Amino acid sequence: MLIKMLKKDYNRKKSITITLFFFIMLSALLVASGSNMIVELSNSLQTLFTKSNTPHFVQMHAGEINQSEIDAFTSENRHVKSQQTVEMINVGGSNLYLGDSSTPEVSSVMDHYFVRKNDSFDFLLDLESEVIEVDSGEIAVPIYNMQQNNLEIGDNVRVAGEDFEMKFTVVDFVRDAQMNPSIINSKRFVVNEEDFAMLQRNFGESEYLIEFLLTDLDQLTDFRNAYQSSNLPMAGPSVDFPLFQTLNGLTDGIVAVVVILVSLLLILLAILCIRFTLLAAMEEDYREIGIMKAIGIEQNAIKKLYLWKYVIIAAIASITGYLLSLFINPLFTGNIMLYLGTAEKSMLLSVIPILAVSLVFLIVVSYCMLVLRRFNKITVVKALRSGNIGDVQTRVTFLALSKNRLGNINIFLGVKDVFQRFKIYLLLFFVFLVCAFIMIVPINLLRTIQSPSFSTYMGIEQSDIRIDLQLSDDINQDFNNMLDYIENDRDVEQFSPMVTSLYEFINSDRNLEKMAIETGDYSIFSLKYLEGSPPLNENEIALSYLNSSELSKGIGDNLMLILDGDTREMVVSGIFQDVTNGGRTAKAMLPINEEAALWYEVSLNLKPGVSINEKMVEYSNAFYPAKVTDLEGYLTDTFGNTIDQLRLVTILAIMIALFIAVLITALFTRMLIAKDSQQIAVMKSIGFTLNDIRLQYATRTMSVLIIGIILGTIIANTIGEQLVSVFMSLMGASKIEFVIDPMLAYFLFPLLLMITVTITTLRSTASIKNTSIAEMRA
Structure with missing residues (x-):
């Protein structure tokens, strides 16, 4: 009997049943894929860090080192398990040619370091996650450059100077636990020992990674403080194991969270949709329910007849969604497999997605049981007397037909019905709100990251061109010559030189620590501050968000700096966001500490009409080996991989939102027509045409x-910004403000949603022509 009832119900409500099936299936598919992505990301990260034996603390240093002092510090520090110093040869972009390109990498913001195979730890891996071995004349290229320059095995890499040239053949690509992500502006190329020595003799620009493995990672903070309090090399940023994990997992982690968030929203919509379906079914079968109760069928037995339909639909849809996810997963995990490698398949990889899909099934069934409690309110007398549950209508006095000011009577009746039965339309309203949210947040985030103003979240003042000068023996002379050149350049409207150096300060424990502080004139180029303002006096300092949090310093608090052996009391004037150099930076108007200088840079604006590209070429030749970039190029190189992933998510989100809108609109409209069949028949009998009634439903x-789009847009620009800020705060940007393209966010995509919903409504109301008074009386 149950099977016969299910078949009859399916044939009677085929479109609704299929729509509901696809909806639950899509929820199961996405939650399975999202949870699989998180497990894969976690496993791959763990495998990469294990196989590469990633260091726990790394200090970059440009300049000479004394290894015996490092060894002495290592032997005296009980937290150190192992130490190694990695020498890297910095090859300027103007000396590096990748693939068949005849143009050097002069416009790249990346630092290109040539290294050898490490002996103790920090191993560089190939695409099979094995330690890279190369012979003379061979080179292993970072995955980042493989994607950016479309490199393949067998392509050439050329290093050329004025009277020197070396040619390498690409034999592998590098997985680098330290420098994998595009947001890290350093990349390591692996060459043979002999070739390294040849490059060392001809370039000689060596930098170092001073790396440590600790006996206990929980002691990382104590070790960092001990290192920074020492006199060991520190002419460069320091990074640690937790930051490596965050940066490697950031891009794919965001994608996974977005996928799971969408799946959760779909589950919520699915159960609301089921609620409406069940109530509509109970409305249609109200008299039959009363008859079944009258002839003695138990209430629980009647409930089970309705429940089993949704149990079967949910079970089949959940299983189908899980099976489809097995084929869809490579689409989501492809970037993880490329950058992090494939981990051994663990039980969690199978168990977690199955548990996630089972949770979808349980949520659907549990909610069905909750809705079916309404059977308790149905009495035999009431059901047989009225024949329907009846709508609870709100009395809307200000929309009386006699006061119609909308002109078209059908549009007026459509609007009036929404206000009169708004409780029924809450489901549809919530669906449209979520669809708008799902579409707008990824679009706005993508636009924000692509915008030049995103540089303000990297602690960089917005300007036309940025010039970075790396440390060298003659850097002060080169820097002064560069400033003289720019000052005499009539194409330059304004410029601001900046020097970042290490300064000592006294922490809350009265111990000495070191901090990278940028010095310069902050009245020229603007930077958005979370709180306060830029440092405009010699006793003011602005802290990055992470520095402010870790030091527990706010606006007006004091910070004791050590300058030339004397103590200077600084006042915190502002807090800014910075996702570079570990997010721990500061800005002040201090005397330049040339002995502890880390890097030099100049920001400048050109006069109107001057070509930025031509000026970049001029400066690249004049200031060699400085890196000359525009902010758009800087952001593309730094966040290129993140932008590509986010673009994929944005396209997927738009497709899902439109699909949701079509499914729910079709389902809702057809159920509403079934509910209003008697009213529709009456309207047709008094002269309303089919087009009139369809216009009412479209209205x-x-x-x-x-209403849903308006509120969805508001929520996307408030709660959506806050959600994005939560993720970015892990890197040092705690407050993201969306850069909105009004044409896309407020016109094009809402219009696309409106067109989709209108077409779906008109197609769904085609069944109205079959409704008549004669059928209703029958």
Whole structure:
């Protein structure tokens, strides 16, 4: 009997059943894929860090080192398990040619370091996650450059100077636990020992990674403080194991969280949809339910007849969604496999997605049981007397037909029905709100990251061109010559030189620590501050968000700096966001500490009409080996991989939002027509045409859609910004402000959603022509 009832119900409500099936299936598919992605990301990260034996603390240093002093510090520090110093040869972009390109990497913001195979730890891995071995004349290229320059095995890499040239053949690509992500502006190329020595003799620009493995990672903070309090080399940023994990997992982690967030929203929509479906079914079968109760069928038995339909639909849809996820997973995990490698398949990889899909099934069934409690309110007398549950309508006095000011009577009746039965339309309203949210947040985030103003979240003042000068023996002379050149350049409107150096300060424990502080004039180029203002006096300092949090310093608090052996009391004037150099930086108007200088840079604006590209070429030749970039190029190189992943998520989100809108609009409209069949028949009998009634239903959905889009946009620009800020705060940007393209966010995509919903509504109302008074009386 149950099977016969299910078949009959399916044939009677085929479109609704299929729509609901796909909806639950899509929820199961996405939650399975999202949870699989998180497990894969976690496993791959763990495998990469294990196989590469990633260091726990790394200090970059440009300049000479004394290894015996490092060894002495290592032997005296009980936290150190192992130490190694990695020498790297910095090859300027103007000397590096990748693939068949005849143009050097002069416009790249990346530092290109040539290294040898490490002996103790920090191993560089190939695409099979094995330690890279190369012979003379061979080279292993970072995965980042493989993607950016479309390199393949067998391509050439050329290093050329004025009277020197070396040619390498690409034999592998590098997985680098330290420098994998595009947000890290350093990349390591692996060459043979002999070739390294040849490069060392001809370039001689060596930098160092002073690396430590600790006996206990929990002691990382104590070790960092001990190192920074020492006199060991520190002419460069320091990074640690937790930051490596965050940076490697950031891009794919965001994608995974977005996928799971969408799946959770779909589950919520699915159960609301089921609620409406069940109530509509109970409405249609109200008299039959009363008859079944009257002839003695138990209430629980009646509930089970309705429940089993949704149990079967949810079970089949959940299983189908899980099976489809097995084929879809490579689309989501492809970037993880490329950058982090494939981990051994653990039980969690199978168990977690199955548990996630089972949770979808349980949520759907549990909610069905909750809705079916309404059977307790149905009495035999009431069901047989009225024959329907009846709508609870709100009395809307300000929309009386006699006061119609909308002109078209059908549009007026459509709007009136929305206000009169708004409780029924809440489901549709919530769906449209979520669709708008799902579409707008990824679009706004993508636009924000692509915008030049995103540089303000990297602690960089917005300007036309940025010039970075690396440390060398003659850097002070080179820097002064560069400033003289720019000052005499009539194409330059304004410029601001900046020097970042290490300064000592006294922490809350009265111990000495070191901090990278940028010095310069901050009245020229603007930077958005979370709180306060830029340092404009010699006793003021602005801290990055992470520095402010770790030091527990706010606006007006004091910080004791050590300058030339004397103590200077600095006042915190502002807090800014910075996702570079570990997010721990500061800005002040201090005397330049040339002995502890880390890097030199100049920001400048050109006069109107001057070509930025031509000026970049001029400066690249004049200031060699300085890196000359525009902010758009800087952001593309730094966040290129993140932008590509986010673009994929944005396209997927738009498709899902439109699909949701089509499914729910079709389901809702058809159920509403079934519910209003008697009213429709009456309207046709008094002269309303089919087009009149279809226009009324289109007006109802469009009215709800417009309200949903407006509120969805507001929520996307408030709660959406806050959600993005939570993720970015892990890197040092705690407050993201969306850069919104009004044409896309407020016109094009809402219009696309409106067109989709209107077409779906009109197609769904085609069944109205079959409704008549004669059928209703029958």
